[in-house]
Amino acid sequence: MTSSTERRGWLSVLSVALGSFVLVLSEFLPIGLLPAIARGLHVDIGTAGLMVVATGLTGAVAAPVVTVATSRVDRRVVLVALTALLVVADALAAVAPSFWVLLVARMLLGVGIGGFWSIGAGIAGRLVAPSAVIRATSFITAGISVATVVSLPLGAFVSSLASWRLAFVIGGGLGVVALGLQVAMLPRIPATQAVRFATLGGLLRIPRARVGLIAAVFLFVAQFAAYTYVSPYLEEMVRVDADTVTIALLVFGIAGIIGNFAAGWTLSRSVIGTIGVAKAVLAASVVLLPLAAQSVVAVFVLLAVWGFVWGALPLGTQTWMSNASPGSSESGLALFVTTIQLAIAGGSVLGGAAVTSFGLATDFWFSGAVAVVGAVVLVWLGQRRPSSPAVTGGTATTAGPATTAAIRLPGAGDPDPVCTPAP
Template structure:
């Protein structure tokens, strides 16, 4: 492990954490801006949802590609490059005069996003002492939860008083701040593991990991088929003001934080039960939203329930994958990231088709069905999946110069 002064190492962790926050914020920020983007660029809501799809698909492709192509490059240099790309993507998006150029900007963001999550979560193990690796990694990955919470209400809040483009400029400024911190604080972090495309399938040989990937597909399909269109739902079906939409989405986010902390306690007691119950409640909350659209208080209660159970889902799936692959590597993490991003993109596409063709009722019903399927798969197969270390699928996965025990990103997430 690269030796650095303890204080500088923790400051480096914070700079990487800020980068993770801005990446996920930038990915989900347009969800709260879809009505404003659609109106400004004269496109439909379903078409506007492609700004989420483009990022997810590109990230799914770029995660394994960046992992392989940069596996011999200093991780600090790779991270700098990805953060520069993050700044550029947000600036291009902010000033894009056409929807086509906005999609290009979102694809650039997808490259940065996929590349970062293939290597970023393991940075903590290279920056601090071994006894502090879990804490450092949790700080870096906390950027996901906070950004997921902040993105929707921030987007809705900005669009209520300014152009949606201002939100992209805010993201660009935060990304520039993270870049400065990384340039100043990160030490050299030499690559320790060579990865080839042939090594990326190792995760699929682990039964418990396969179950985790399948259930991850269904829960992210469910979430983003509905979540991508929750702001338009509130505007078009519930018919509330922009200020009320912001308040509703803020409630969703705060409930998500609470759900994250509660899941941290319940997952250690019964992981299958926590995830299964969460998926069922997710389905119930989503399917009831169109039915109770006439009642603003009822919608707020359902959004709070939805936010609470969703707050547990990413942490739960990360924990499941961590216990499934104790020998996790950048290659296996890249496959996990690809699964998530493909599911986000597919969910957004299916949601857009449903909204455009039949409205929010069909969209939210489909999303609820996905969540229930995920619960059934986990409940029926989850108890039998074994925890194994797949080992390297190819000699090329061997370390370049030192053991990679300090490197595994997934293992560092173990509670």
């Protein structure tokens, strides 16, 4: 591979990574904007939380549907089209005259998210030399992880300075940059296999993959039952002003980025230990937040701890799934994305119901209980090690720890298992 071809390949990876970053950023931006959106569009907080639900449910449906419907289409065309849809969705959200128009915009975004994650996760191998695939994949993964933890503080920061609509303008602007890079840099990426709905359940035939999916459901339900309502908690229970809310959420985000890279070290030693301990700490943090509402310092500490362990958890579940099915195809990724998006939507719905019916404190306690149950289930089921067929591209093969490839995450020590991106 010539230097110019190699450089173009890395610019292509950058365009996909930026697209993934903006999609995740746009999905979670409203969480930091909920109070402002609720006031601006004259709905209550619980109703405003439906924005997260609508995006998650649409993404869950879109992941398999887009994967099957476009399985014979050049992947460059599909990725560019999905990024363009992101730009349209953010533009519509920025000018939405009513909450229901905003919901439509969020559903369009959900289509983009579900399709992009399912297809873009394994695209690095088509863009760079074989020796650079692992590093290129880590760039895409890092973009998703960073977007997950900075979206909430960014939304709150924008809301404190200007209208909540500006956040969607920023998301759309970044989407235009990603779209331009993709149009200019992505080469033709011909489809390699036709995907049918009948093949989408490949991961379910792998016992350890089923455990990973179960663990992911508990994790994302617990996280988003509470995470969706952090800004209302800070405003209504801690009673701090908008500037302090922004600082608190920035602390959460920075801690999450640190946790993401710290997980590179801990996961190389024990995947189940990292996920189990992180879930337990997450549970303790969210349970204690309502009890510590009278102390701003204590709240900041708990948010930092929560952000740190959350930064590690998506990467942990990705690593688990990669170990269970190291050769997973687009069909397998579609199932994983669907599971995550349903869990995000479910967590937001349950959190909204708890807030509306019983108040913010109950929502955080419910979230902690779900996280504890998830940790127990993971440790209990995860310690079983039955030999199982791993489905790779429709062919059953025997998978074990030795089959796991490795990537080096930025700032990590020893190599870690390859991770497929998730929300």
